[in-house]
Amino acid sequence: MKRWQLGQIQGITIWFTLNSLLLSGLLWLIFAAAGTLLFELSLGQAVVVGFTAVLLHWLGDLLHHMGHGWVARRLGYPMQSVMSWLVLFSSRYPKDEPPLHATIHIKRALGGPAASLVITLVAGLFLFLGPAQGSAGYVLLAFVFWENLLVFFLGAFVPLGFTDGSTLLTWWPRRHEPQP
Numbered sequence: 001m002k003r004w005q006l007g008q009i010q011g012i013t014i015w016f017t018l019n020s021l022l023l024s025g026l027l028w029l030i031f032a033a034a035g036t037l038l039f040e041l042s043l044g045q046a047v048v049v050g051f052t053a054v055l056l057h058w059l060g061d062l063l064h065h066m067g068h069g070w071v072a073r074r075l076g077y078p079m080q081s082v083m084s085w086l087v088l089f090s091s092r093y094p095k096d097e098p099p100l101h102a103t104i105h106i107k108r109a110l111g112g113p114a115a116s117l118v119i120t121l122v123a124g125l126f127l128f129l130g131p132a133q134g135s136a137g138y139v140l141l142a143f144v145f146w147e148n149l150l151v152f153f154l155g156a157f158v159p160l161g162f163t164d165g166s167t168l169l170t171w172w173p174r175r176h177e178p179q180p
Contacts, residue, residue, distance in 0.1 A: 001017055001018065001019065002017065002018040003015050003016060003017045003018070003083070003084075004016050004017075009066060009069075010066070010069065010070075010073065011073070011078060012065075012066070012069045012078075012079050012080070012081060012082055013080070013081040013082070014062070014081070014082050015081060015082065015083040015084065016084045017083070017084050017085070019086065020084035020085070020086060020087065023086055023087050024054050024058070024087070027050075027053075027054050027057065027087060028050045028051055028053075028054045029050070030050075031049070031050035031051075031053040031054060031143075032046045032047050032049070032050030032051075033046070033050075034046075034050075035047075035049045035050055035139065039134065039139050040134075041136060041139070045136050048136070049136050049139055049140060052140055053140060053143050056140065056143065056144050056147075057087070057147060058084075058089075060116070060119060060144065060147060060148050060151075060152055061088055061089045061152060062082065062089060063115050063116070063119060064089075064112040064113070064115055064116045064148075064152045064156070065079075065082045065089050065090075065091050065112060066082075066115060067111040067112045067113070067114055067115025067116070068091050068108055068109070068111040068112040068115075069082075069091070069111070070111060070115075071107055071108050071110070071111030071114075072093070072108045072111065075104050075107060075108065077093070077097060077100060077104060077108070079091050079092065079093055079108075080092050080093055080094050090162065091112075098180075099180035100180070101177075101179050101180060102171040102172070102174035102175045102177060103171075103175050105167055105170075105171040106167075106168060106171050106172060106175060108167075109164040109167040109168050109171070110164070110168075112152070112156060112164055113152070113153050113156045113157065113164055116148045116149075116152035116153040116156065117148075117153050119144070119148045119152070120145060120148040120149045120153055123141055123144040123145040123148060124145050126141055127141045127142060127145050
């Protein structure tokens with residue numbers, strides 16, 4: 001799988017894959033179509049808004065994972081990297097990490113949704129105070145608000161096997177066990 005290193009943020013390497021780049025193009029098309037069909041934006045506006053929405057999608061997901069990384073670093077068991085996976089990112093921890101107590105896994109899992117909740121609240125405030133309804137700016141702010149609320153905050157708690165909800169479901173019953 002072809003991948004590119006986009007850089008590092010606070011010691012966390014950011015990787016992006018070819019399949020994510022291709023699927024971002026599909027997202028761009030979907031968001032642009034939604035801009036014209038649902039929000040009656042001109043074709044030019046819809047193309048720009050759709051592209052900006054894709055960038056905001058990846059930024060929201062990256063900030064979600066930086067929330068995991070911030071908590072992980074504070075706990076002394078830092079995240080190693082973030083890798084794009086289809087249209088989402090995935091957190092990667094060192095393979096040689098020692099056995100960790102359940103509370104560390106729980107706290108690290110909650111770091112991402114906490115970051116997404118902050119983004120949701122800030123976007124909601126700007127949406128309330130911000131641009132006129134129906135404008136391109138309003139559409140983008142509404143997108144940031146709803147995506148971060150529904151996908152990166154609430155959606156993170158749905159146990160799908162790869163989400164924070166699955167991590168919580170695995171480790172929550174073990175939180176009172178002795179340290180490994």
